[in-house]
Amino acid sequence: MTATAKQIRPLIAGNWKMNGLKSALAEATAIRDALTTDPGAPEVMICPPATLLAPLADLTQGSPLAVGAQDCHAAPSGAHTGDISAEMLRDTGATAVIVGHSERRADHGEIDRIVLGKATAAHRAGLTAIVCIGETRGQREAGLTLDVVGRQLAASLPEGAGDTNTVVAYEPVWAIGTGLTPSNDDVAEVHALIRRDLEARFGAAGSRIRILYGGSVKPTNARELLALPNVNGALVGGASLKAADFLAIVRATA
Numbered sequence: 001m002t003a004t005a006k007q008i009r010p011l012i013a014g015n016w017k018m019n020g021l022k023s024a025l026a027e028a029t030a031i032r033d034a035l036t037t038d039p040g041a042p043e044v045m046i047c048p049p050a051t052l053l054a055p056l057a058d059l060t061q062g063s064p065l066a067v068g069a070q071d072c073h074a075a076p077s078g079a080h081t082g083d084i085s086a087e088m089l090r091d092t093g094a095t096a097v098i099v100g101h102s103e104r105r106a107d108h109g110e111i112d113r114i115v116l117g118k119a120t121a122a123h124r125a126g127l128t129a130i131v132c133i134g135e136t137r138g139q140r141e142a143g144l145t146l147d148v149v150g151r152q153l154a155a156s157l158p159e160g161a162g163d164t165n166t167v168v169a170y171e172p173v174w175a176i177g178t179g180l181t182p183s184n185d186d187v188a189e190v191h192a193l194i195r196r197d198l199e200a201r202f203g204a205a206g207s208r209i210r211i212l213y214g215g216s217v218k219p220t221n222a223r224e225l226l227a228l229p230n231v232n233g234a235l236v237g238g239a240s241l242k243a244a245d246f247l248a249i250v251r252a253t254a
């Protein structure tokens with residue numbers, strides 16, 4: 001761990017994925033109302049489906065709860081039916097966007113070059129890019145985890161990445177939604193590699209870029225995971241859908 005690693009303000013981001021009708025805003029309201037403006041508190045963000053971005057941004061305006069999106073197109077506008085640009089996300093009040101989530105890599109064939117374009121678009125629009133990387137079960141079993149993660153990191157992050165516009169999320173694909181997590185040593189090993197690579201490429205800014213862990217983070221395991229070296233927060237899926245569970249994870253950073 002670098003000297004500064006644990007001084008980084010943690011980020012707990014909830015990825016609602018394709019879950020959430022308007023009624024889900026009640027959960028977001030409960031989360032918003034429970035957060036404090038204490039400077040020692042973690043940054044907290046909900047990334048709802050695109051349909052809820054604007055209402056959630058209205059609901060959270062002036063509060064400590066930030067709003068992020070789950071994907072963007074690389075272009076600022078144009079003939080791309082069904083897509084949403086980073087500028088449009090910004091226009092809703094979102095301040096961040098997840099790019100390269102393994103579900104998009106798998107469902108939509110998003111290879112690193114495409115993820116790079118989306119992260120670049122996020123920066124162009126003034127959004128924080130939350131760039132996801134992680135190995136499949138087969139890659140881990142073949143001993144390829146560090147190679148895969150290192151390669152994805154190098155190829156997915158734009159030149160202009162820094163601690164104010166970029167967050168890296170390490171999400172082992174096999175841990176997502178399965179209740180499985182890597183051992184603490186395995187998480188620490190991958191996060192150390194990511195930190196080394198970030199520092200080698202981006203210098204001092206690289207030592208401050210937040211590295212989130214994602215994959216079956218729950219109230220029961222959050223404290224242990226969040227205490228690991230170079231784990232600067234969490235990207236939470238299923239457990240972010242219920243305010244009580246998500247808030248328990250937020251409190252586990254204390």
Ligand SMILES: O=C[C@H](O)COP(=O)(O)O
Binds near residue numbers: 175176178179215239
């Ligand atoms: O983006 C979030 C991750 O895919 C983790 O999802 P999960 O917490 O349901 O395993």
